[in-house]
Amino acid sequence: MGQKIHPMGFRVGISKSWKSTWFAGKDTYADYILLDKKIRDYLKKKLDRAGLDSVEVERSINDISVKVSVSKPGMVIGRGGTGAEEIKNALVKLAGQEVNFEVLEFKTPEISARIIGDSITSQIQRRISYKRAINMAAEKAMEKGALGVKIVAKGVLGGASSIARIEKVMQGSIPLQTLRADVDFYTTYAHTSYGSIGIKVWIYKGDIEI
Numbered sequence: 001m002g003q004k005i006h007p008m009g010f011r012v013g014i015s016k017s018w019k020s021t022w023f024a025g026k027d028t029y030a031d032y033i034l035l036d037k038k039i040r041d042y043l044k045k046k047l048d049r050a051g052l053d054s055v056e057v058e059r060s061i062n063d064i065s066v067k068v069s070v071s072k073p074g075m076v077i078g079r080g081g082t083g084a085e086e087i088k089n090a091l092v093k094l095a096g097q098e099v100n101f102e103v104l105e106f107k108t109p110e111i112s113a114r115i116i117g118d119s120i121t122s123q124i125q126r127r128i129s130y131k132r133a134i135n136m137a138a139e140k141a142m143e144k145g146a147l148g149v150k151i152v153a154k155g156v157l158g159g160a161s162s163i164a165r166i167e168k169v170m171q172g173s174i175p176l177q178t179l180r181a182d183v184d185f186y187t188t189y190a191h192t193s194y195g196s197i198g199i200k201v202w203i204y205k206g207d208i209e210i
Contacts, residue, residue: 007176007185007202014179015208022059032059038094043068046087050075051115053106063098066091071109110144113186113201120151120199124190130157130167130197138169141203148172148204155190155197164195173204180207 008016024032040055043066051071058065070076077084088101109115116137123133130153138149150170157167175181184203189196 007183010176011179011183015182015210019054020057022057035095039066039091042090042094043087046090047076048118051106051109051112052118053109053112053114063100064091064095065100065102067102067104069104069106071106071112071115073103073105076103108144110140111146111184111203111205113184113203116141116151116203117186117188117199117201120153120201121188121190124153124197124199125192134167134169137201138171142171145205146172146203147206148174148202150174150200150202152200153197156192156195157197160194174202175204176202178207180210182206182208 012018020036022032036057039057043055044052047068047070050073053069053071056067056069058067068076075083076087078086084101084103088099091099091101106112106115120130120133120137124130134151134153138151141149148170149172150168153167154164156162156164158165174183176183182205184205185201187198187200189198
């Protein structure tokens, strides 16, 4: 079972919590989901260089709380808080209601599946060797305390003149079937001139007491 479904969704309610926390009736449910997607898409584009790890959305009756976890909070907050204020105003305009925006620091970006995946994607799009990018990411994660790392790249990896293939790097163990295992997972795409390359990253950080 652990090999067939999303590692994060498999653990929701057991060792993982929801990234969006709210309740809605059938009349507003679809609108809330669409707004959450717009917020996440905006923040992903805006905070691309700040090392975005996660976006958490929480709703109350009167406002929305948005918390972002980044490896470089200074790039988000800006001088005198102007950067954070700009993002907050954009979110208020997007949501059409009051938004509480909070920036949190993620101190170990080397063991964030999302940050690793985005970094590899960026390097591939800049024509850096995919093997070098994947191997370095896996080694750094293990050095920073990860108990297991698996990175898979699929697509036309060798350039326009090559055929599609799979490159996989694995170090340590990834217990996907163990519900108490803290497994971080992220999937993304590197869009190149010769096609899209899929990137999947698994990071095992240890067990959580349930």
